[in-house]
Amino acid sequence: MTEKKNIKIIIIGGGLVGSLCASFMGKRGHDVAVYEKRSDIRTAKLSPGRSINLALSHRGRRALRSVGLENEILKTSIPMKGRLLHDLTGKTTSIPYDPVTNEVKFKFYGDSPTKLCIYSVGRNFLNQTLLRAAEKYPNVKLYFNQKLVSSNFNQGTVTLLNTNTCETYEEVAELIIGADGAFSSLRRLMQQTPLFDFSQKYIQHGYVELSIPPERGHLITPNHLHIWPRGEFMMIALPNQDNSWTLTLFMPFDKFENLKTEEGIRKFFWETFPDSIELIEENELVRVFTRLNNPSTLVSVKCKPYHVGSKYLIIGDAAHAMVPFYGQGMNAGFEDCFLLDDLLGKLDEDIQKTVNQFSESRVESAQAICDLAMYNYEEMKSLVTKLTYRIRRALDNALFKQFPDKWVPLYNSVSFSHMDYLQCLENRKWQDSVINKLLLLLITMLVWIAGFVSLKLWRAI
Structure with missing residues (x-):
């Protein structure tokens, strides 16, 4: 029997994805720094970081489950069973994530039966939990205040700066993983290598975070993702464990310019989000x-490939930062960890093959x-309020109910399954083509019937 190879692994970044990746690699028995x-x-x-809470769904849950952390995280997370839309009058409309069944019972989802919901989880709590979990492995070491400054891709080394002592030093490893976020230092170095494609796009919308204090938390319907859709912009609210809520206003930058004066602020919220004022408190808004x-900015990052040479790889936001509107940034990063671990097992810990195949x-x-x-x-921000959206959603749900393993709505496939994201997109295109053909057939039949009836009436006359 071949003895399992022990690999030295460096992970750049100790955030959500980096710390979870450390647990996966530590569990495999490798030496991880x-x-x-x-x-x-x-x-x-004061813990740095932008968002107070995040949305955890099936892809992230599977990764956490693989290292024995799912139950611990879910115990302190808040389930959200659907969206709750707020119109200008304060009237709310509930859109459940699964109006067809109460539990997932279809082989498509790849999990045991579970309620279809996403979970609001605190970023700092989650990061702390993942760091503690990684540190429990004796072969995993965590080093803070250490900044990547350069790398030698030929020799497999990285140069780091200790920001406390201002000293630099060099480390070598058989696998070097960059999980250092949307503005990744390792990716920046990889961009200097031949044939590495990179693009980033800032959307012309920024965001500002507000909050509903715990003493007002009871005024808002629990266990929902609240949305105030307003066409060009929107506000959302996610629950926190202490009964407070985090509200985020997403809006074009030029509209934020109108919120520079007390009068402008009050006027804007009374005209666009009147029912939120009782929740946030008018003076707090001002x-x-x-x-x-x-306002904070939102960036989407694409690059290709995700590796350089035989031992450098980027994952999570370092590889594919995205705007937060599908709630998949963290989940996709966690899925990266799961897929990387799965490949290492299938390829017998062959780093070169794993890095290439993952990328x-x-x-x-x-x-x-x-x-x-x-x-x-x-x-x-806009489609959820339109009649065409509601008709399409009703049709998707009806077909999903009749053919649960064949017709899966886009949101379900993304958030509540492990279907490849590209397949989710292709599946949606196929569904669109089917619906278009059905509509064409229906219109043709109606025209034929109308023509037949007209002919009958003409002959009768």
Whole structure:
């Protein structure tokens, strides 16, 4: 029997994806060193990071389950069973994620029966939990305040800077994984190599985070993702464990310019989100926006390939940062960890084959979810209010009920299955073509019937 090879692995980035990847690699028995440029968020007084909470769905859950963390995370997460839309009058409309069944019972989803919902989970809590889990493996070491400054792709080395001592040092490994976010330092170095394609796109919409305090949390319907769709822009709310809610206003930058004065702020919210004022409190709105310098930006990143040479690989946002409107950024990153681990097992820990196959198989899939995330913004801010959207959704649900293993709505396939993202997109295109053909057939039949009836009436006359 061949003895299992022990591999030295460096992971750049100790955020959500990097720390989960460390657990996967630690579980495989490899020697893992994680280098994170920030201080340890478990001991920092003010933990950096943009969003307070994130949406966890099936892809992320499967990855967490694989390292024994799913139940621990779900215990402190809040299930959201659907969207709750708020119109201008304050009237709400519930759109459940699964109006057909109460539980998933179809082989398509690849999980045991479970309720169709997504979970609101705190970013900092999740990151801390993942760091603790990784550190439990004796073969995993975490190093903070360590910044990647350069790399020698021929020799398989990285040069790091200790930001506390300002000293640089070199490390070598058989596999070097970049999980250091949308503005990845490792990807920036990879961009300097031949045949590496890279593009990034900032959408012309920014965001500002607001909050509903715990004492007002009971005023909003629980266990939903709340959406205030307003055509050009929208506001969403996700629940927190302490009964507070995080609200995020997504809007074109030029419209934020109207929120520079107290009068403009009050007028805007009374005209566009009147039912939110009781939740947030008018003076708090004024305080947040009068102190705001600039809204935060949103970027989508695509690159190809995800590897350089035989031992450098990027995953998560470093490889495919996306706008947050499908709630798949974290889930896609966690799925990267699961797929990478699965390939290592199938290929008998062969690093070169694993790196190449992961890159080859994942690029188009990840680019598909980047595109779908852009599309879902249009859906959330405007399409959900249109009659055509509701008709299509009703038709999707009716066909899903009749053919659960054949006809799966796009949102279900993305959020509640492990179907390849590219296949989700192709599946949607196939569904569109089927519906278009059915509509054409229906119109043809109606025209034929109308013509037949007209002929009968003409002959009768």
